[in-house]
Amino acid sequence: MLDGKKVSEELLIDIKKDISKLYYKLGLSVILVGDKKDSIFYVNSLKKYCERLNIKFFLKQFNKNISLNDLIKEIDILNNDDSIHGILIQSPLPLSLKKNEKEIFNSICPKKDIDGVNIYNAGKLFLNNDIQFIPCTALGCLELLDYYDINVEGLNVVVLGASNVIGLPLSILLLQRGATVTICHIKTKDVKSHTINADLLISCCGVAKLVENDWIKQDAIIIDVGINFLDNKLVGDVNFDSVKDKCKYITPVPGGVGPMTITMLFKQLII
Amino acid sequence: MLDGKKVSEELLIDIKKDISKLYYKLGLSVILVGDKKDSIFYVNSLKKYCERLNIKFFLKQFNKNISLNDLIKEIDILNNDDSIHGILIQSPLPLSLKKNEKEIFNSICPKKDIDGVNIYNAGKLFLNNDIQFIPCTALGCLELLDYYDINVEGLNVVVLGASNVIGLPLSILLLQRGATVTICHIKTKDVKSHTINADLLISCCGVAKLVENDWIKQDAIIIDVGINFLDNKLVGDVNFDSVKDKCKYITPVPGGVGPMTITMLFKQLII
Numbered sequence A, B: 001m002l003d004g005k006k007v008s009e010e011l012l013i014d015i016k017k018d019i020s021k022l023y024y025k026l027g028l029s030v031i032l033v034g035d036k037k038d039s040i041f042y043v044n045s046l047k048k049y050c051e052r053l054n055i056k057f058f059l060k061q062f063n064k065n066i067s068l069n070d071l072i073k074e075i076d077i078l079n080n081d082d083s084i085h086g087i088l089i090q091s092p093l094p095l096s097l098k099k100n101e102k103e104i105f106n107s108i109c110p111k112k113d114i115d116g117v118n119i120y121n122a123g124k125l126f127l128n129n130d131i132q133f134i135p136c137t138a139l140g141c142l143e144l145l146d147y148y149d150i151n152v153e154g155l156n157v158v159v160l161g162a163s164n165v166i167g168l169p170l171s172i173l174l175l176q177r178g179a180t181v182t183i184c185h186i187k188t189k190d191v192k193s194h195t196i197n198a199d200l201l202i203s204c205c206g207v208a209k210l211v212e213n214d215w216i217k218q219d220a221i222i223i224d225v226g227i228n229f230l231d232n233k234l235v236g237d238v239n240f241d242s243v244k245d246k247c248k249y250i251t252p253v254p255g256g257v258g259p260m261t262i263t264m265l266f267k268q269l270i271i
Helices: A004-020 A037-053 A068-079 A101-106 A119-127 A136-147 A167-176 A191-195 A257-270 B004-020 B037-053 B068-079 B101-106 B119-127 B136-147 B167-176 B191-195 B257-270
Strands: A027-033 A056-062 A086-089 A156-160 A180-184 A200-203 A221-224 A228-230 A233-235 B027-033 B056-062 B086-089 B156-160 B180-184 B200-203 B221-224 B228-230 B233-235
Touching (some): A004 A257, A027 A068, A156 A191, A167 A180, A167 B167, B004 B136, B027 B037, B027 B068, B027 B257, B056 B068, B068 B086, B180 B191
Parallel strands (some): A156 A180, A156 A200, A200 A221
Protein backbone atom coordinates (compact mmCIF):
# COMPACT_ATOMS: atom_id res chain seq x y z
CA MET A 1 0.00 0.00 0.00
CA LEU A 2 1.26 3.46 -0.89
CA ASP A 3 0.03 5.03 2.32
CA GLY A 4 -0.42 8.71 1.52
CA LYS A 5 -1.89 9.42 4.91
CA LYS A 6 1.14 8.09 6.75
CA VAL A 7 3.64 9.68 4.37
CA SER A 8 1.94 13.06 4.51
CA GLU A 9 1.92 12.99 8.31
CA GLU A 10 5.67 12.38 8.28
CA LEU A 11 6.22 15.15 5.77
CA LEU A 12 4.10 17.54 7.82
CA ILE A 13 6.47 17.09 10.77
CA ASP A 14 9.36 18.29 8.58
CA ILE A 15 7.25 21.09 7.14
CA LYS A 16 6.34 22.27 10.63
CA LYS A 17 10.01 22.28 11.58
CA ASP A 18 10.90 24.30 8.47
CA ILE A 19 8.15 26.77 9.24
CA SER A 20 9.34 27.19 12.82
CA LYS A 21 12.73 28.31 11.50
CA LEU A 22 11.25 31.26 9.61
CA TYR A 23 11.54 34.64 11.30
CA TYR A 24 8.11 35.76 10.09
CA LYS A 25 4.71 34.13 10.05
CA LEU A 26 3.65 32.49 6.80
CA GLY A 27 0.34 33.58 5.31
CA LEU A 28 -1.92 31.55 3.05
CA SER A 29 -4.90 33.09 1.33
CA VAL A 30 -7.67 30.92 0.00
CA ILE A 31 -10.19 32.39 -2.40
CA LEU A 32 -13.61 30.80 -2.23
CA VAL A 33 -16.28 31.95 -4.65
CA GLY A 34 -19.78 30.82 -3.75
CA ASP A 35 -20.80 28.50 -0.93
CA LYS A 36 -20.58 24.99 -2.33
CA LYS A 37 -20.71 22.55 0.56
CA ASP A 38 -17.73 20.41 -0.55
CA SER A 39 -15.62 23.52 -1.06
CA ILE A 40 -16.44 24.89 2.39
CA PHE A 41 -15.57 21.52 3.88
CA TYR A 42 -12.19 21.51 2.12
CA VAL A 43 -11.44 25.12 3.03
CA ASN A 44 -12.19 24.39 6.68
CA SER A 45 -9.80 21.49 6.61
CA LEU A 46 -7.11 23.77 5.13
CA LYS A 47 -7.78 26.18 7.98
CA LYS A 48 -7.17 23.42 10.53
CA TYR A 49 -3.88 22.51 8.85
CA CYS A 50 -2.85 26.16 9.03
CA GLU A 51 -3.58 26.30 12.77
CA ARG A 52 -1.54 23.18 13.29
CA LEU A 53 1.38 24.49 11.23
CA ASN A 54 1.25 28.00 12.67
CA ILE A 55 0.34 29.61 9.35
CA LYS A 56 -1.87 32.67 9.15
CA PHE A 57 -5.00 31.70 7.20
CA PHE A 58 -6.84 34.36 5.21
CA LEU A 59 -10.16 33.23 3.79
CA LYS A 60 -11.51 35.51 1.10
CA GLN A 61 -15.04 34.38 0.40
CA PHE A 62 -17.03 36.04 -2.36
CA ASN A 63 -20.59 35.83 -3.58
CA LYS A 64 -20.91 33.57 -6.61
CA ASN A 65 -22.11 36.56 -8.65
CA ILE A 66 -18.86 38.48 -8.24
CA SER A 67 -17.71 39.91 -11.57
CA LEU A 68 -14.47 38.81 -13.21
CA ASN A 69 -13.03 42.30 -12.85
CA ASP A 70 -13.84 42.54 -9.16
CA LEU A 71 -12.38 39.11 -8.49
CA ILE A 72 -9.15 39.98 -10.30
CA LYS A 73 -8.96 43.23 -8.32
CA GLU A 74 -9.27 41.25 -5.11
CA ILE A 75 -6.53 38.86 -6.23
CA ASP A 76 -4.33 41.80 -6.99
CA ILE A 77 -4.76 43.12 -3.46
CA LEU A 78 -3.52 39.75 -2.20
CA ASN A 79 -0.65 39.80 -4.72
CA ASN A 80 0.52 43.07 -3.18
CA ASP A 81 0.01 42.08 0.45
CA ASP A 82 3.39 41.15 1.93
CA SER A 83 1.82 39.14 4.73
CA ILE A 84 0.44 36.67 2.20
CA HIS A 85 2.92 34.20 0.68
CA GLY A 86 0.62 31.92 -1.23
CA ILE A 87 -2.73 32.23 -2.96
CA LEU A 88 -5.00 29.30 -3.66
CA ILE A 89 -8.18 29.55 -5.68
CA GLN A 90 -10.66 26.95 -4.53
CA SER A 91 -12.02 24.85 -7.39
CA PRO A 92 -14.50 24.56 -8.90
CA LEU A 93 -15.31 28.17 -9.67
CA PRO A 94 -19.02 28.90 -10.22
CA LEU A 95 -20.26 28.40 -13.76
CA SER A 96 -20.37 32.17 -14.43
CA LEU A 97 -16.59 32.38 -13.92
CA LYS A 98 -15.56 28.95 -15.19
CA LYS A 99 -14.97 30.25 -18.71
CA ASN A 100 -12.56 32.85 -17.32
CA GLU A 101 -10.72 30.36 -15.15
CA LYS A 102 -7.41 30.70 -17.03
CA GLU A 103 -7.51 34.50 -16.81
CA ILE A 104 -8.20 34.25 -13.07
CA PHE A 105 -5.35 31.77 -12.56
CA ASN A 106 -2.99 34.01 -14.53
CA SER A 107 -3.85 36.99 -12.35
CA ILE A 108 -2.09 35.33 -9.41
CA CYS A 109 1.44 36.64 -9.05
CA PRO A 110 3.76 33.78 -10.14
CA LYS A 111 5.68 33.99 -6.85
CA LYS A 112 2.52 33.31 -4.85
CA ASP A 113 1.08 30.71 -7.22
CA ILE A 114 1.68 27.80 -4.85
CA ASP A 115 -0.64 25.50 -6.80
CA GLY A 116 1.29 26.14 -10.03
CA VAL A 117 -1.72 27.14 -12.09
CA ASN A 118 -0.48 30.11 -14.03
CA ILE A 119 1.18 30.29 -17.45
CA TYR A 120 4.59 31.26 -16.18
CA ASN A 121 4.88 28.38 -13.72
CA ALA A 122 3.43 25.96 -16.28
CA GLY A 123 6.03 27.11 -18.81
CA LYS A 124 8.85 26.51 -16.35
CA LEU A 125 7.54 23.03 -15.62
CA PHE A 126 7.07 22.20 -19.29
CA LEU A 127 10.58 23.35 -20.27
CA ASN A 128 12.18 21.94 -17.10
CA ASN A 129 13.53 25.42 -16.63
CA ASP A 130 14.03 26.34 -12.98
CA ILE A 131 10.76 24.66 -11.92
CA GLN A 132 9.25 26.38 -8.91
CA PHE A 133 5.59 25.54 -8.36
CA ILE A 134 3.95 22.33 -9.49
CA PRO A 135 0.22 21.57 -9.30
CA CYS A 136 -0.05 20.03 -5.83
CA THR A 137 -1.68 16.73 -6.77
CA ALA A 138 0.96 16.03 -9.43
CA LEU A 139 3.71 16.84 -6.94
CA GLY A 140 2.01 14.70 -4.30
CA CYS A 141 2.15 11.67 -6.62
CA LEU A 142 5.87 12.19 -7.21
CA GLU A 143 6.60 12.55 -3.50
CA LEU A 144 4.73 9.36 -2.80
CA LEU A 145 6.81 7.51 -5.41
CA ASP A 146 9.96 8.98 -3.90
CA TYR A 147 9.01 7.95 -0.38
CA TYR A 148 8.66 4.34 -1.49
CA ASP A 149 11.86 4.51 -3.56
CA ILE A 150 10.07 3.79 -6.80
CA ASN A 151 12.38 4.84 -9.60
CA VAL A 152 10.36 5.53 -12.74
CA GLU A 153 13.30 5.67 -15.15
CA GLY A 154 12.63 3.33 -18.03
CA LEU A 155 9.18 2.36 -16.75
CA ASN A 156 6.18 2.32 -19.05
CA VAL A 157 3.80 4.77 -17.48
CA VAL A 158 0.21 5.15 -18.60
CA VAL A 159 -1.70 8.20 -17.42
CA LEU A 160 -5.49 8.22 -17.70
CA GLY A 161 -6.61 11.83 -17.96
CA ALA A 162 -4.90 14.80 -19.58
CA SER A 163 -5.98 17.72 -17.40
CA ASN A 164 -3.84 20.80 -16.89
CA VAL A 165 -3.83 20.30 -13.13
CA ILE A 166 -2.96 16.61 -12.88
CA GLY A 167 -2.54 14.41 -15.95
CA LEU A 168 -0.43 16.71 -18.09
CA PRO A 169 2.00 18.13 -15.53
CA LEU A 170 2.47 14.70 -13.95
CA SER A 171 3.19 13.19 -17.38
CA ILE A 172 5.82 15.82 -18.11
CA LEU A 173 7.46 15.40 -14.70
CA LEU A 174 7.60 11.62 -15.15
CA LEU A 175 9.14 12.09 -18.60
CA GLN A 176 11.76 14.34 -17.05
CA ARG A 177 12.54 11.46 -14.70
CA GLY A 178 13.08 9.10 -17.60
CA ALA A 179 9.74 7.30 -17.81
CA THR A 180 8.14 6.41 -21.13
CA VAL A 181 4.72 8.03 -20.89
CA THR A 182 1.45 7.31 -22.66
CA ILE A 183 -1.34 9.80 -22.08
CA CYS A 184 -4.87 8.45 -22.54
CA HIS A 185 -8.15 10.36 -22.31
CA ILE A 186 -11.78 10.33 -23.32
CA LYS A 187 -10.92 10.08 -27.04
CA THR A 188 -8.54 7.14 -26.61
CA LYS A 189 -9.64 4.03 -28.44
CA ASP A 190 -9.23 0.79 -26.48
CA VAL A 191 -7.73 2.24 -23.29
CA LYS A 192 -7.17 -1.26 -21.97
CA SER A 193 -4.69 -2.04 -24.75
CA HIS A 194 -2.51 0.68 -23.21
CA THR A 195 -3.06 0.05 -19.50
CA ILE A 196 -2.27 -3.65 -19.85
CA ASN A 197 1.36 -2.73 -20.64
CA ALA A 198 1.78 -0.20 -17.85
CA ASP A 199 4.46 -0.75 -15.23
CA LEU A 200 3.00 2.29 -13.51
CA LEU A 201 -0.62 3.24 -14.05
CA ILE A 202 -1.88 6.62 -12.90
CA SER A 203 -5.57 7.21 -13.08
CA CYS A 204 -6.84 10.77 -12.85
CA CYS A 205 -9.91 10.66 -15.04
CA GLY A 206 -12.68 10.77 -12.45
CA VAL A 207 -14.59 7.67 -13.48
CA ALA A 208 -15.52 5.53 -10.47
CA LYS A 209 -14.01 2.04 -10.49
CA LEU A 210 -13.03 2.24 -14.15
CA VAL A 211 -9.85 0.19 -13.85
CA GLU A 212 -10.51 -3.50 -13.33
CA ASN A 213 -8.30 -6.52 -12.78
CA ASP A 214 -7.98 -7.34 -16.49
CA TRP A 215 -6.83 -3.77 -17.28
CA ILE A 216 -3.53 -4.14 -15.48
CA LYS A 217 -0.50 -6.35 -15.79
CA GLN A 218 0.86 -8.50 -12.99
CA ASP A 219 2.82 -6.45 -10.43
CA ALA A 220 1.82 -3.09 -11.83
CA ILE A 221 2.14 -0.04 -9.60
CA ILE A 222 -1.11 1.91 -9.37
CA ILE A 223 -1.68 5.48 -8.31
CA ASP A 224 -5.35 6.26 -8.06
CA VAL A 225 -5.95 10.00 -8.09
CA GLY A 226 -9.70 9.67 -8.54
CA ILE A 227 -12.13 10.98 -5.94
CA ASN A 228 -15.62 9.81 -6.87
CA PHE A 229 -18.82 9.28 -4.94
CA LEU A 230 -20.57 6.00 -5.61
CA ASP A 231 -23.54 4.92 -3.49
CA ASN A 232 -22.62 7.60 -0.92
CA LYS A 233 -19.13 6.16 -0.64
CA LEU A 234 -15.83 7.72 -1.64
CA VAL A 235 -14.13 5.57 -4.30
CA GLY A 236 -11.24 5.98 -6.70
CA ASP A 237 -10.94 5.43 -10.45
CA VAL A 238 -9.67 1.94 -9.72
CA ASN A 239 -11.70 -1.00 -8.47
CA PHE A 240 -9.45 -1.59 -5.49
CA ASP A 241 -10.76 -5.01 -4.50
CA SER A 242 -10.51 -6.26 -8.05
CA VAL A 243 -6.86 -5.30 -8.56
CA LYS A 244 -5.38 -5.47 -5.07
CA ASP A 245 -3.94 -8.97 -5.35
CA LYS A 246 -2.51 -8.42 -8.83
CA CYS A 247 -0.68 -5.11 -8.39
CA LYS A 248 2.59 -4.56 -6.59
CA TYR A 249 1.66 -1.23 -5.03
CA ILE A 250 -1.54 0.79 -4.91
CA THR A 251 -2.76 3.99 -3.31
CA PRO A 252 -6.00 3.63 -1.36
CA VAL A 253 -8.91 6.05 -1.76
CA PRO A 254 -9.28 7.79 0.62
CA GLY A 255 -5.88 8.01 2.28
CA GLY A 256 -3.68 7.88 -0.81
CA VAL A 257 -3.06 10.89 -3.04
CA GLY A 258 -5.58 13.13 -1.25
CA PRO A 259 -3.58 13.86 1.91
CA MET A 260 -0.41 14.26 -0.19
CA THR A 261 -2.05 17.04 -2.21
CA ILE A 262 -2.80 19.18 0.85
CA THR A 263 0.67 18.56 2.24
CA MET A 264 2.31 19.70 -0.99
CA LEU A 265 0.44 22.99 -0.74
CA PHE A 266 2.28 23.75 2.47
CA LYS A 267 5.58 22.47 1.14
CA GLN A 268 5.27 24.91 -1.73
CA LEU A 269 4.09 27.71 0.57
CA ILE A 270 7.49 27.55 2.26
CA ILE A 271 9.20 27.88 -1.14
CA MET B 1 4.15 11.10 -49.82
CA LEU B 2 3.64 14.01 -47.47
CA ASP B 3 5.35 16.51 -49.71
CA GLY B 4 6.54 19.27 -47.42
CA LYS B 5 8.31 21.05 -50.22
CA LYS B 6 5.15 21.36 -52.30
CA VAL B 7 2.95 22.26 -49.34
CA SER B 8 5.36 24.90 -48.08
CA GLU B 9 5.56 26.48 -51.54
CA GLU B 10 1.76 26.76 -51.59
CA LEU B 11 1.72 28.21 -48.08
CA LEU B 12 4.41 30.72 -49.00
CA ILE B 13 2.16 32.13 -51.72
CA ASP B 14 -0.51 32.85 -49.09
CA ILE B 15 2.09 34.20 -46.68
CA LYS B 16 3.41 36.56 -49.36
CA LYS B 17 -0.13 37.78 -50.01
CA ASP B 18 -0.70 38.38 -46.30
CA ILE B 19 2.57 40.28 -46.04
CA SER B 20 1.69 42.48 -49.02
CA LYS B 21 -1.44 43.63 -47.17
CA LEU B 22 0.56 45.02 -44.25
CA TYR B 23 1.10 48.80 -44.29
CA TYR B 24 4.63 48.48 -42.88
CA LYS B 25 7.58 46.30 -43.74
CA LEU B 26 8.08 43.23 -41.57
CA GLY B 27 11.47 42.79 -39.95
CA LEU B 28 13.11 39.54 -38.90
CA SER B 29 16.26 39.49 -36.83
CA VAL B 30 18.42 36.39 -36.72
CA ILE B 31 21.06 36.07 -34.05
CA LEU B 32 24.04 34.01 -35.06
CA VAL B 33 26.78 33.38 -32.52
CA GLY B 34 29.97 32.02 -34.00
CA ASP B 35 30.59 30.99 -37.59
CA LYS B 36 29.53 27.36 -37.86
CA LYS B 37 29.27 26.45 -41.53
CA ASP B 38 25.85 24.77 -41.30
CA SER B 39 24.45 27.72 -39.39
CA ILE B 40 25.74 30.23 -41.93
CA PHE B 41 24.23 28.15 -44.71
CA TYR B 42 20.84 28.11 -42.95
CA VAL B 43 20.95 31.82 -42.16
CA ASN B 44 21.72 32.60 -45.79
CA SER B 45 18.75 30.57 -46.90
CA LEU B 46 16.57 32.52 -44.42
CA LYS B 47 17.87 35.71 -45.97
CA LYS B 48 16.82 34.54 -49.43
CA TYR B 49 13.33 33.73 -48.15
CA CYS B 50 13.14 37.23 -46.67
CA GLU B 51 14.08 38.82 -49.99
CA ARG B 52 11.43 36.78 -51.74
CA LEU B 53 8.76 37.67 -49.16
CA ASN B 54 9.74 41.35 -48.93
CA ILE B 55 10.80 41.10 -45.30
CA LYS B 56 13.63 43.18 -43.88
CA PHE B 57 16.36 40.82 -42.72
CA PHE B 58 18.63 41.85 -39.87
CA LEU B 59 21.53 39.51 -39.25
CA LYS B 60 23.21 40.03 -35.89
CA GLN B 61 26.35 37.96 -35.93
CA PHE B 62 28.53 37.76 -32.83
CA ASN B 63 31.87 36.27 -31.99
CA LYS B 64 31.55 32.90 -30.29
CA ASN B 65 33.24 34.36 -27.21
CA ILE B 66 30.52 36.93 -26.59
CA SER B 67 29.53 36.97 -22.90
CA LEU B 68 26.07 36.02 -21.74
CA ASN B 69 25.45 39.55 -20.47
CA ASP B 70 26.47 41.17 -23.72
CA LEU B 71 24.33 38.80 -25.75
CA ILE B 72 21.29 39.48 -23.58
CA LYS B 73 21.92 43.22 -23.93
CA GLU B 74 21.95 42.83 -27.70
CA ILE B 75 18.71 40.85 -27.60
CA ASP B 76 17.17 43.58 -25.52
CA ILE B 77 18.06 46.17 -28.13
CA LEU B 78 16.18 44.06 -30.68
CA ASN B 79 13.26 43.63 -28.24
CA ASN B 80 12.92 47.41 -28.15
CA ASP B 81 13.40 48.02 -31.87
CA ASP B 82 9.96 48.60 -33.45
CA SER B 83 11.21 47.71 -36.92
CA ILE B 84 11.88 44.15 -35.77
CA HIS B 85 8.87 41.88 -35.38
CA GLY B 86 10.49 38.56 -34.76
CA ILE B 87 13.73 37.32 -33.24
CA LEU B 88 15.27 33.96 -34.00
CA ILE B 89 18.31 32.58 -32.23
CA GLN B 90 20.20 30.28 -34.53
CA SER B 91 20.91 26.88 -32.96
CA PRO B 92 23.19 25.44 -31.85
CA LEU B 93 24.73 28.09 -29.62
CA PRO B 94 28.47 27.66 -28.99
CA LEU B 95 29.38 25.41 -26.08
CA SER B 96 30.27 28.36 -23.84
CA LEU B 97 26.68 29.63 -24.02
CA LYS B 98 24.85 26.31 -24.33
CA LYS B 99 24.37 26.04 -20.57
CA ASN B 100 22.67 29.44 -20.56
CA GLU B 101 20.44 28.63 -23.51
CA LYS B 102 17.21 28.84 -21.50
CA GLU B 103 18.15 32.22 -20.05
CA ILE B 104 18.96 33.47 -23.54
CA PHE B 105 15.68 32.17 -24.94
CA ASN B 106 13.76 33.79 -22.09
CA SER B 107 15.36 37.14 -22.78
CA ILE B 108 13.44 37.36 -26.06
CA CYS B 109 10.30 39.46 -25.63
CA PRO B 110 7.36 36.99 -25.79
CA LYS B 111 5.72 39.03 -28.56
CA LYS B 112 8.76 38.60 -30.81
CA ASP B 113 9.46 35.00 -29.88
CA ILE B 114 8.36 33.60 -33.25
CA ASP B 115 10.02 30.24 -32.63
CA GLY B 116 8.11 29.80 -29.36
CA VAL B 117 11.15 29.12 -27.21
CA ASN B 118 10.50 31.17 -24.09
CA ILE B 119 8.74 30.20 -20.86
CA TYR B 120 5.70 32.34 -21.41
CA ASN B 121 4.90 30.96 -24.86
CA ALA B 122 5.66 27.42 -23.69
CA GLY B 123 3.24 27.88 -20.78
CA LYS B 124 0.48 29.06 -23.12
CA LEU B 125 1.03 26.05 -25.35
CA PHE B 126 1.12 23.63 -22.44
CA LEU B 127 -2.08 24.97 -20.87
CA ASN B 128 -3.78 25.47 -24.26
CA ASN B 129 -4.32 29.02 -23.11
CA ASP B 130 -4.42 31.52 -25.96
CA ILE B 131 -1.54 29.80 -27.81
CA GLN B 132 0.46 32.28 -29.83
CA PHE B 133 3.88 30.98 -30.88
CA ILE B 134 4.70 27.32 -31.36
CA PRO B 135 8.18 25.92 -32.04
CA CYS B 136 8.30 26.02 -35.84
CA THR B 137 9.10 22.38 -36.51
CA ALA B 138 6.24 21.18 -34.30
CA LEU B 139 3.86 23.58 -36.04
CA GLY B 140 5.18 22.49 -39.43
CA CYS B 141 4.27 18.87 -38.67
CA LEU B 142 0.73 19.90 -37.72
CA GLU B 143 0.28 21.97 -40.86
CA LEU B 144 1.45 19.09 -42.99
CA LEU B 145 -1.11 16.79 -41.34
CA ASP B 146 -3.79 19.44 -41.90
CA TYR B 147 -2.91 19.86 -45.54
CA TYR B 148 -3.40 16.14 -46.17
CA ASP B 149 -6.60 16.08 -44.08
CA ILE B 150 -5.18 13.66 -41.56
CA ASN B 151 -7.34 13.86 -38.46
CA VAL B 152 -5.39 12.66 -35.45
CA GLU B 153 -8.35 12.38 -33.07
CA GLY B 154 -8.37 8.92 -31.53
CA LEU B 155 -5.16 7.88 -33.27
CA ASN B 156 -2.35 6.18 -31.37
CA VAL B 157 0.59 8.48 -31.85
CA VAL B 158 4.11 7.54 -30.86
CA VAL B 159 6.70 10.30 -30.68
CA LEU B 160 10.39 9.36 -30.61
CA GLY B 161 12.24 12.15 -28.86
CA ALA B 162 11.15 14.42 -26.03
CA SER B 163 12.97 17.68 -26.77
CA ASN B 164 11.58 21.06 -25.76
CA VAL B 165 11.64 22.26 -29.36
CA ILE B 166 10.01 19.34 -31.15
CA GLY B 167 8.94 16.17 -29.33
CA LEU B 168 7.30 17.70 -26.29
CA PRO B 169 5.37 20.59 -27.86
CA LEU B 170 4.25 18.40 -30.74
CA SER B 171 3.04 15.74 -28.28
CA ILE B 172 1.01 18.30 -26.35
CA LEU B 173 -0.51 19.77 -29.51
CA LEU B 174 -1.50 16.32 -30.75
CA LEU B 175 -3.06 15.56 -27.36
CA GLN B 176 -5.04 18.77 -27.65
CA ARG B 177 -6.32 17.45 -30.97
CA GLY B 178 -7.51 14.24 -29.37
CA ALA B 179 -4.67 11.86 -30.14
CA THR B 180 -3.46 9.29 -27.62
CA VAL B 181 0.23 10.05 -27.32
CA THR B 182 3.17 7.93 -26.20
CA ILE B 183 6.47 9.73 -25.77
CA CYS B 184 9.59 7.59 -26.13
CA HIS B 185 13.20 8.63 -25.68
CA ILE B 186 16.69 7.36 -24.95
CA LYS B 187 15.59 5.73 -21.69
CA THR B 188 12.67 3.86 -23.22
CA LYS B 189 12.94 0.11 -23.00
CA ASP B 190 11.94 -1.78 -26.15
CA VAL B 191 10.97 1.21 -28.30
CA LYS B 192 9.73 -1.15 -30.99
CA SER B 193 6.99 -2.49 -28.71
CA HIS B 194 5.55 1.03 -28.79
CA THR B 195 6.13 1.98 -32.43
CA ILE B 196 4.55 -1.23 -33.68
CA ASN B 197 1.17 0.01 -32.40
CA ALA B 198 1.45 3.54 -33.78
CA ASP B 199 -1.15 4.79 -36.24
CA LEU B 200 1.03 7.87 -36.52
CA LEU B 201 4.75 7.67 -35.82
CA ILE B 202 6.75 10.84 -35.43
CA SER B 203 10.49 10.48 -35.21
CA CYS B 204 12.51 13.40 -33.93
CA CYS B 205 15.35 11.67 -32.16
CA GLY B 206 18.22 12.30 -34.56
CA VAL B 207 19.35 8.71 -35.11
CA ALA B 208 19.96 7.95 -38.78
CA LYS B 209 17.70 5.24 -40.24
CA LEU B 210 16.61 4.02 -36.79
CA VAL B 211 13.07 3.07 -37.80
CA GLU B 212 12.93 -0.07 -39.91
CA ASN B 213 10.15 -1.98 -41.61
CA ASP B 214 9.46 -4.24 -38.61
CA TRP B 215 9.09 -1.22 -36.29
CA ILE B 216 5.87 -0.03 -37.90
CA LYS B 217 2.44 -1.43 -38.43
CA GLN B 218 0.80 -1.79 -41.82
CA ASP B 219 -0.54 1.55 -43.12
CA ALA B 220 1.09 3.66 -40.44
CA ILE B 221 1.57 7.37 -41.10
CA ILE B 222 5.16 8.44 -40.63
CA ILE B 223 6.55 11.89 -40.04
CA ASP B 224 10.32 11.88 -40.12
CA VAL B 225 11.72 15.00 -38.49
CA GLY B 226 15.28 13.70 -38.43
CA ILE B 227 18.07 15.43 -40.31
CA ASN B 228 21.17 13.24 -40.15
CA PHE B 229 24.26 12.91 -42.28
CA LEU B 230 25.22 9.37 -43.20
CA ASP B 231 27.99 8.68 -45.72
CA ASN B 232 27.81 12.32 -46.83
CA LYS B 233 24.10 11.98 -47.54
CA LEU B 234 21.18 13.65 -45.77
CA VAL B 235 18.92 10.98 -44.25
CA GLY B 236 16.08 10.93 -41.77
CA ASP B 237 15.47 8.89 -38.63
CA VAL B 238 13.51 6.43 -40.74
CA ASN B 239 14.90 3.95 -43.24
CA PHE B 240 12.74 5.25 -46.06
CA ASP B 241 13.30 2.40 -48.52
CA SER B 242 12.60 -0.18 -45.86
CA VAL B 243 9.23 1.24 -44.77
CA LYS B 244 7.94 2.94 -47.92
CA ASP B 245 5.75 0.08 -49.12
CA LYS B 246 4.30 -0.65 -45.70
CA CYS B 247 3.28 2.83 -44.54
CA LYS B 248 0.30 4.82 -45.75
CA TYR B 249 2.02 8.21 -45.76
CA ILE B 250 5.58 9.31 -45.15
CA THR B 251 7.55 12.53 -45.25
CA PRO B 252 10.73 12.37 -47.32
CA VAL B 253 14.07 13.66 -46.04
CA PRO B 254 14.94 16.13 -47.45
CA GLY B 255 11.75 17.80 -48.69
CA GLY B 256 9.42 16.82 -45.83
CA VAL B 257 9.35 18.60 -42.51
CA GLY B 258 12.39 20.79 -43.25
CA PRO B 259 10.77 23.25 -45.68
CA MET B 260 7.66 23.37 -43.46
CA THR B 261 9.77 24.56 -40.51
CA ILE B 262 11.12 27.59 -42.35
CA THR B 263 7.69 28.42 -43.71
CA MET B 264 6.17 28.36 -40.21
CA LEU B 265 8.72 30.93 -39.10
CA PHE B 266 7.28 33.41 -41.57
CA LYS B 267 3.71 32.44 -40.76
CA GLN B 268 4.41 33.25 -37.13
CA LEU B 269 6.28 36.43 -38.03
CA ILE B 270 3.02 37.77 -39.47
CA ILE B 271 1.25 36.96 -36.18
